[in-house]
Amino acid sequence: MLELRGICRNFGGLAALSEVSFRAAAGEVTALIGPNGAGKSTLINCATGVDRPDAGEVLLGGIAITGQPAHRVAGLGVARTFQNLRLFPRLSVLDNVLCGLTVAAGRSLLGALLRPPALRDRERRLRLRALAALDRFNLTALADWPVGVLAYGDRKRVELARAVVGEPRLLLLDEPVAGLNATETAAVGAEIRRLRAQGYSVLLVEHDMELVMGVADRVVVLDGGRCIAQGTPAEVRRNPLVLEAYLGKTSLVA
Amino acid sequence: MTRRERFLYFFYLHRTGLTVSALTLALAVYPPLWGNPYLLGVTNQIALYAIVVLGLNLFIGYAGQISLGHAAFFALGAYGSALLSGEAGVTPWLALALAVLAASGVALLVGIPTLRLHGHYLAMATLGFNLVVYLVLMQWDKMTGGPSGYAGIQPLALGDFAFASDLRLHYLVWGVALLCLTLALNLVRSGVGRGLAAVAGDEVAAAACGVDTRAAKVKVFVLSAAFAALAGGLYAHGFGFVSPETFGIFASVDFVAMVVVGGLGSVWGSLFGVALLTCLPEWIDRFESYKEIVHGAILVGVLMFLPQGLVTGLVDLARVRLARWKARHA
Numbered sequence A: 001m002l003e004l005r006g007i008c009r010n011f012g013g014l015a016a017l018s019e020v021s022f023r024a025a026a027g028e029v030t031a032l033i034g035p036n037g038a039g040k041s042t043l044i045n046c047a048t049g050v051d052r053p054d055a056g057e058v059l060l061g062g063i064a065i066t067g068q069p070a071h072r073v074a075g076l077g078v079a080r081t082f083q084n085l086r087l088f089p090r091l092s093v094l095d096n097v098l099c100g101l102t103v104a105a106g107r108s109l110l111g112a113l114l115r116p117p118a119l120r121d122r123e124r125r126l127r128l129r130a131l132a133a134l135d136r137f138n139l140t141a142l143a144d145w146p147v148g149v150l151a152y153g154d155r156k157r158v159e160l161a162r163a164v165v166g167e168p169r170l171l172l173l174d175e176p177v178a179g180l181n182a183t184e185t186a187a188v189g190a191e192i193r194r195l196r197a198q199g200y201s202v203l204l205v206e207h208d209m210e211l212v213m214g215v216a217d218r219v220v221v222l223d224g225g226r227c228i229a230q231g232t233p234a235e236v237r238r239n240p241l242v243l244e245a246y247l248g249k250t251s252l253v254a
Numbered sequence B: 001m002t003r004r005e006r007f008l009y010f011f012y013l014h015r016t017g018l019t020v021s022a023l024t025l026a027l028a029v030y031p032p033l034w035g036n037p038y039l040l041g042v043t044n045q046i047a048l049y050a051i052v053v054l055g056l057n058l059f060i061g062y063a064g065q066i067s068l069g070h071a072a073f074f075a076l077g078a079y080g081s082a083l084l085s086g087e088a089g090v091t092p093w094l095a096l097a098l099a100v101l102a103a104s105g106v107a108l109l110v111g112i113p114t115l116r117l118h119g120h121y122l123a124m125a126t127l128g129f130n131l132v133v134y135l136v137l138m139q140w141d142k143m144t145g146g147p148s149g150y151a152g153i154q155p156l157a158l159g160d161f162a163f164a165s166d167l168r169l170h171y172l173v174w175g176v177a178l179l180c181l182t183l184a185l186n187l188v189r190s191g192v193g194r195g196l197a198a199v200a201g202d203e204v205a206a207a208a209c210g211v212d213t214r215a216a217k218v219k220v221f222v223l224s225a226a227f228a229a230l231a232g233g234l235y236a237h238g239f240g241f242v243s244p245e246t247f248g249i250f251a252s253v254d255f256v257a258m259v260v261v262g263g264l265g266s267v268w269g270s271l272f273g274v275a276l277l278t279c280l281p282e283w284i285d286r287f288e289s290y291k292e293i294v295h296g297a298i299l300v301g302v303l304m305f306l307p308q309g310l311v312t313g314l315v316d317l318a319r320v321r322l323a324r325w326k327a328r329h330a
Ligand SMILES: Nc1ncnc2c1ncn2[C@@H]1O[C@H](COP(=O)(O)OP(=O)(O)O)[C@@H](O)[C@H]1O
Pocket: A011, A016, A034, A035, A036, A037, A038, A039, A040, A041, A042, A043
């Protein structure tokens, strides 16, 4: 589904990513792990058009999308969450989730101004889809709340709902359980497994090893901007390079 | 559902349409019942400013940008339409349409480079644009009449029915204002409108959701300029006279104050903001001479205590209270 070939990204002479290549297969959960500052978020940004790689190629379903702006990439059916929550604080929970359906809602300004019956109808269907997503993530009771006043765990779920509601071909999650308690983490883990069962392709960036080992089909390990290992969770867990990268940084779950 | 529930649900479902209809009805019957020339003069002014502010609120309130130059588009519509009909012999309706188109074109040219800017820079750029337009109106006196203004503008007419009196003008300007209100309400209830609100909230996240942020900003800027130019054209043909001081930077600041009082991102609030700030100087005589200071003070005061604007700020507070209350009693 997603293929990266020799991605490089430098920030003022410092290489955040150098020659990273791997594939995330369709219908699988690919986990991207690595210590803090390894370049995981930078990689997701490069893959979704939020950032541009300095070299290398990004392919989506075999088609090059390198350097395309983020909204184009989104239009191709790629949805994502952000490590440091990026919600629209003044909008209600429902409207935030509806923003995840921007591509399906159409982009004609004239059409929006005139609101013909077809558009009215489409809006009603989108609303139902958004409400279904709220239900799925246990957010129905909060539908009318402005997101800005929600608790952190709830906001995290809103962002997940916003990414999932459009039924993307590829879903990139940047640390979806960071800062959540054990119960909330387990719920997100169950949700990721459910997405996988429904055939979604997911690229999961996560620190929580237990979660990663439980849901991932394949694991890719980044360290210092380089891809140092990839394979099944069991293979990666035994890989000496990985152990060193993690132990060297003194924390096993970074 | 019981009959009563069905009745309430119908109201809920069609609340926007019903409110617009009620407002339309009230505006249709008010002149024959209570209208006097003075009052009509004030409400006509409210209608014209409302058209400008509805568009400006889409740009400032929804898309989260800032413009201190919308009086310039108001001016382009007014002078453009006046000069086209007065000097080039174009019929007023066509002149109005051409002026709106031309102002939209100018907005596109101004918007593409300036909308890359943010915050203070965007404010300065639009302010500069307003100053340039103002100077042209003052200096190019062979065409515009300079500081003394341009008089004798033909009224708009349908056959022999000229929109010249206050009463006739009432129906014209409020007709257009209600049309613009409907368009704005349609826009904010669509995916495109949510995209604008998303741009205001977080541009990166908006783009990741599929909003072409640059295009969205330019489009809504052009739309708001078209609204302002339309109001300007109606102003020129309605009052028959235009002069530069109506279109200076203080007018732009007034428009922003109206948006802010009404509330950022509240279409209905815009109407309230325009009505309040237009009526205040009428109610309080002394106010007229200190208008700029008072508007400035209101602007600063509202932004300090309710950064979302007056109406929206209060509505947001109420929404949070209500949501908390519902959660407790669920
Ligand atoms: N916008 C940026 N400007 C400069 N340096 C950056 C920027 N984004 C990331 N970096 C640097 O790139 C490296 C990788 O960061 P990041 O991708 O956020 O790591 P991770 O997500 O794996 O923790 C870090 O050293 C970070 O300081």
